[in-house]
Amino acid sequence: MTDLNRRHILGLAATAGLASTFLSTLSAFADEKELVIGGSIPLTGVFAFAGVAIEAGISDFVKIANEAGGVAGRKLRLAYEDTAYKVDQSVAVFNKLTTQNDIHLYYGDSTGFAKTINEELNRRGSILMAGASFGSELNNPEKYPFQFMAGPDYVEMIAILLEYIAKQQKGAKIVFVNSDTEFGRDPIEASVKRAKEMGLDVVGQIVTPPTAVDVSTEILKLRRANPDFTIFHGYVLAPLPEFLSQAKQLGLKSRFMGTFWSMDNSLWANVGAPADGYMGVMPYRYYYDTAPDAPILEKIRKLRPTYQATGYMQGFLTAMLMTEAAKRTLEAGKALDAKNLKASLNTIKDFDTGGIIGVPISIPGNSVPVGRIYSYSAAEKQMKPASDWISLKK
Amino acid sequence: MRIATAKETYVADEGLLTTNTQRAWMIILALVLVLAPFVLNAYWLYLACLVAINVASATGLNILTGYTGLVSLGQAAFMAVGAYAVAFLDGHLGTPFLLNIFAAGLVAAAVGVLVGVPSLRVKGLYLAIATIAASFILHFVFTHWVSVTGGMSGVNVAPARLFGIELASPFALYFVIVPITAVMVLGAANLFRTRIGRAFIAIRDRDISAEVLGIPLLQYKLMSFALSSFYAGVAGGMWAYFFRVVTPESFPFATSIFFLAAVIVGGLGTILGPILGAAFMTLVPELLKYVVEWLGPVFPNAGAALSPVRTIVFGALIVFFLVFEPQGLAEIVRRIRRFFHLWPFKT
Known part of the structure; x- marks a missing residue:
């Protein structure tokens, strides 16, 4: 009896699969x-x-x-x-x-x-x-x-951040933190070069595994470098909240910034107080x-x-x-x-x-090199504009 | 009921295809495979090629895990070695397509032997962890050996060329990928009619007894690793020509789990198992998309709303097969065959 049931179920599953394939082929139209x-x-x-x-x-x-x-x-x-x-x-x-x-x-x-x-x-x-x-x-x-x-593109996003930083503080000290993925590594080399050309001081580069949870050693590196701005790239959310809360506990003065995919309002709304002041570029x-x-x-x-x-x-x-x-x-x-x-x-x-x-x-080419800096306000639970729109000139 | 299949010689008994029915079915399968590209559209041809590549790699893993009993979670990394080897040979040396594919297998086999060295000391889950570690090391190499692998952005591969014909579309590639896979599956089937294959099975069943029988464990375990990664390397090489770009993220760790799942769902230690398993694991998610599409008119915004359900159904199907067919999909085929053998009697 068990055998019969199993066969029936398998047969039905196969028939349903084939039927759906057939029907959907019929429904395709142009x-x-x-x-x-x-x-x-x-x-x-x-x-x-x-x-x-x-x-x-x-x-x-x-x-x-x-x-x-x-x-x-x-x-x-x-x-x-x-x-x-x-x-x-x-x-x-x-x-x-x-x-x-x-x-x-x-x-x-x-x-x-x-x-x-x-x-x-x-x-x-x-x-x-x-x-x-x-x-x-x-x-x-x-x-x-x-x-x-x-x-x-990601290099242009960071260039927009760098323009903002250069206006805020001449010769500011910067640390880049990126995930060890294609996404994370993408803009780093070009951005380090650009930052130096803009007279900014790149005092460190930190690479983390993409799924890093414990960032205590990275935080220590960050404390040693003591930057004015820390730019994250290659993350959506984790481990940024961990970075932010640990940095606050240690009293680091650095401001933390990110790029488009880490700038969603609802993500940061769930993080709460440590998210306050997190900045980033948003097109x-x-x-x-x-x-x-x-x-x-x-x-x-x-x-x-x-x-x-x-x-x-x-x-x-x-x-x-x-x-x-x-x-x-x-x-x-x-x-x-x-x-x-x-x-x-x-x-x-x-x-x-x-x-x-x-x-x-x-x-003019393949991208729209425009963006604006936003900063998260934990009190209002919203990303608020921190700059005007910045258009990059080639 | 089938009668008169008694074998009179050992050779006949060892034959791959022992009955005329089997031979007829095999001819029908070969005809279907030859005619398929002329009937299928680009989408189904793409899937056919993808299934063939996955079958080749899963068959390799089955030699190691299914027949030799050595659990490996490094199959994706070996495939990546093959893919990078093809990209390097094609880009830097311009060697011919078939040679590159073969060389990809050899390079992967060499890496496989290295990874397999701990297999003499560790078994089971411990070996699985060792192969995971090896795949992370290989991933690091792919990321940092920029002059060969192109680093994170990877390398592009020019279209394969055979006898002056450019093989860029799934239609053209089908005619090389499917035959190569067929030869590899045939090779695996034959392997287990030889001393080497039987030694693998002896090691799987009881390695100490195998050694007592005179099978040098290190040599045969490494040989199994080499063969398995050769298959993965060739599959990776075909993958490189198929997708034409290789990056460290082309073969994530999840791919290794995919192949292990394919072998288990299909049936460990059978030739048919990895074929059915790889086809199941590749095609079922696609077929389930048709169900979602089919529900489109009755379910508003079906694509977005039902896609997560689709993955749950896929997962549930795997569990379902593991529970109801613990010996894999190959067992279903075996039962169907038995039904016809014994008909009209009940199995």
């Missing part, structure tokens, strides 16, 4: 009047917190754009799947979505995926891609001709910003009444910029291929993002 944004988005795995927000951001942009009549007469549609933040799965999703849909715009989930799929993008020559990666390597229009990022306005020149944030708040993470803004703006490139290409009567899309993207000059970024932006 509409001439559509503009499909494909997406390898990490809805599970270590980067899920960002992926979920990114998906919400792109979906909302698609909704708002369609309500406004679409793009050059075409309706936008987001076709995406979960990648679990694994390169092989991201590539599988790319292959799957591009066979099922006529895709010219694509959102990728990691630097690894962007590098892996680059040759394929060049070979196809029909897709413009952007994504969650701000890897400085991707900010190279010659090597990555059909990709861009909706913000500054976009926060969800709750009620600046008069940010009408799009008002719309977003109406669509989603609760706080949306920074990934939301990133996804929203990425979709906005790639759609703008498609719009310009279609309006010029050109074919929707990667070359035309990228050329149209590069014509974006002094573009109003509806307030997501506080200044008009231009995309």
Whole structure:
């Protein structure tokens, strides 16, 4: 009897799998009047917190754009799947979505995926891609001709921090702390060089394992170096709260700074008091910003009444910029291929993002080198602007 | 009910395929594999290649863990060695594709022998920890030996070329990856018809008795490590040509667990096990995506809302198979075969 049950269950499982495959193949369709944004988005795995927000951001942009009549007469549609933040799965999703849909715009989930799929993008020559990666390597229009990022690359993010520091305190002492990952190491070498050129004093570099929990030895190194500013990169949250609380206990005078992925408001709200004064570079306005020149944030708040993470803004703006490139290409009567899309993207000059970024932006290359310094206020439980918008000049 | 399969010679008894039914099925499988690329779209071809690469590596791990009884969690690191070897040979020396793949296997085998040295003193979980340590050391080497590995940003690999044809798409690569994997699986199946393979099994069953039988443990354990990492190296080499970029994060530690899980879910110590296990572990998450997609019309925002459920279902499926099929997926196939052998009698 047990045998029979087991076989039945196994048989049913196999039938269900096959049936769903068959049915979904039937449901795949392509509409001439559509503009499909494909997406390898990490809805599970270590980067899920960002992926979920990114998906919400792109979906909302698609909704708002369609309500406004679409793009050059075409309706936008987001076709995406979960990648679990694994390169092989991201590539599988790319292959799957591009066979099922006529895709010219694509959102990728990691630097690894962007590098892996680059040759394929060049070979196809029909897709413009952007994504969650701000890897400085991707900010190279010659090597990555059909990709861009909706913000500054990691080197540019730290350059924005350095500009701020140089204005605050001439010759300030700096320590870089990064995780021992591709993400963490990305901007360090270039940033150390840049800091020295700007007359800042780099007094130390600390590398931690990506999953470090105990940071007491690193804190001792930090105490010996006694910097005015400590710049973290390559972390989302842990072990930054541990660093901050231990540094406060030891009475270190250093101010602590980070880059985009460690700047989400809700992450720091849970940390509480030790987070007070944590600063960092943020290319976009926060969800709750009620600046008069940010009408799009008002719309977003109406669509989603609760706080949306920074990934939301990133996804929203990425979709906005790639759609703008498609719009310009279609309006010029050109074919929707990667070359035309990228050329149209590069014509974006002094573009109003509806307030997501506080200044008009231009995309001459692969990045948008603009950002603003925010500082966390534990009392108000919010990231507050600490500087005006800083645009890097090449 | 099958009758008249009595073997008259030892050679016939040792044959890989002993009945005409088996031969017929094998011909059908070969035909399906040959025709598949002309029927499947890019997505399924991509998955087919990925499954083939994973099968090659899982088969290697099965030689070590399933047949020799040495638990290893270093398979991903050995694959990475193979992938870097291919990237280096292709980029610096420009040697031909097949030679690079073979050399990748040899380099990985050499590293595997080094890693395998502690296996004479330690077994079981202790050996597993030793292989984990080795993979961390190798990860450090990949990150810091910048002149060879390109450091954290890794190295790009040019498309494979064979007889002047560029193998850039999954369609083209399918015709090399699948045959290489087929040869490797065939090699593994044959291995256990030789003295070496049987020595591995003897070591697994009781290493002291094996030594008493005259099997030099160190030599055979290292040979098992070498063979296993050769398979991983070749798989890693094919991986490098398939994804065309190798970074230290291409083969995370979780990949080693993936292969161990594939071998266990498929069936330890069987040739069919790692094939089914690797296919299961690679394809089921993808097939579950279809279920999510299928629920799209009835479940608003299915993609975002159901993706976490999908991973839970995948995990639950693994537990389900371990509980109901402790001997792995290969046992299901064996039971089906037995059913037809004995039909119309009950098994």
